[in-house]
Amino acid sequence: MRVVTQMSLTQAVDLTRTGDVWLFRGHSRADRAIQTLTNAPVNHVGMAVVLEDLPPLMWHAELGRSLPDVWAGEHRRGAQLHDLHDAVQVWSTKYGQRAWFRQLQPEVDREAEDAVLRTIARMDGTPFPSSAGLITRWVTHRGRRSRPERAENTSLETAFCAEIVAMTYQAMGLLPADRSPSWYDPGRFWSGDELDLIGARLGTEISVG
Numbered sequence: 632m633r634v635v636t637q638m639s640l641t642q643a644v645d646l647t648r649t650g651d652v653w654l655f656r657g658h659s660r661a662d663r664a665i666q667t668l669t670n671a672p673v674n675h676v677g678m679a680v681v682l683e684d685l686p687p688l689m690w691h692a693e694l695g696r697s698l699p700d701v702w703a704g705e706h707r708r709g710a711q712l713h714d715l716h717d718a719v720q721v722w723s724t725k726y727g728q729r730a731w732f733r734q735l736q737p738e739v740d741r742e743a744e745d746a747v748l749r750t751i752a753r754m755d756g757t758p759f760p761s762s763a764g765l766i767t768r769w770v771t772h773r774g775r776r777s778r779p780e781r782a783e784n785t786s787l788e789t790a791f792c793a794e795i796v797a798m799t800y801q802a803m804g805l806l807p808a809d810r811s812p813s814w815y816d817p818g819r820f821w822s823g824d825e826l827d828l829i830g831a832r833l834g835t836e837i838s839v840g
Contacts, residue, residue, distance in 0.1 A: 652820045655730055693709075
């Protein structure tokens, strides 16, 4: 994988905007299992949320509860809103993950930001699926990558990271609303895969560290 740009975490956090995606790749057994099952170079994805005077945040879903959820004000698992700088540090140091981010162009407008907040209000705290459930979803949908499924229900009882980002992008009008969020895995947001964004594009991966 060729990365054309690298910057420090502080520089990346200062540069990131709402809608930018953050991607992570680890080397643990679980990380490699996710990469293999999804045929992707990365195993986790989150989305930046940068609004007015708030510090840059990351909206994602994970099993851990190392950081307080900014939305709920407590430590929890599942869909969470974290301080972006702290979240990337945790994923880099505690979880041993390499980080990149891709900038969304053009910048989102106020309507899209409102859609992000509505999605967070609706989905924050949604449980992360069990390991068995997660594997079943990825194995099932990996065989359907060339045949997108129609979305029958946009409300999920459980959600993993790529589903959270996909549902938020759908609410922002950036992804087709009739495609199931479960069709997306972390690798869909890597430049090596085609992501059919509506009226926007994601830039090249910028290595962070």
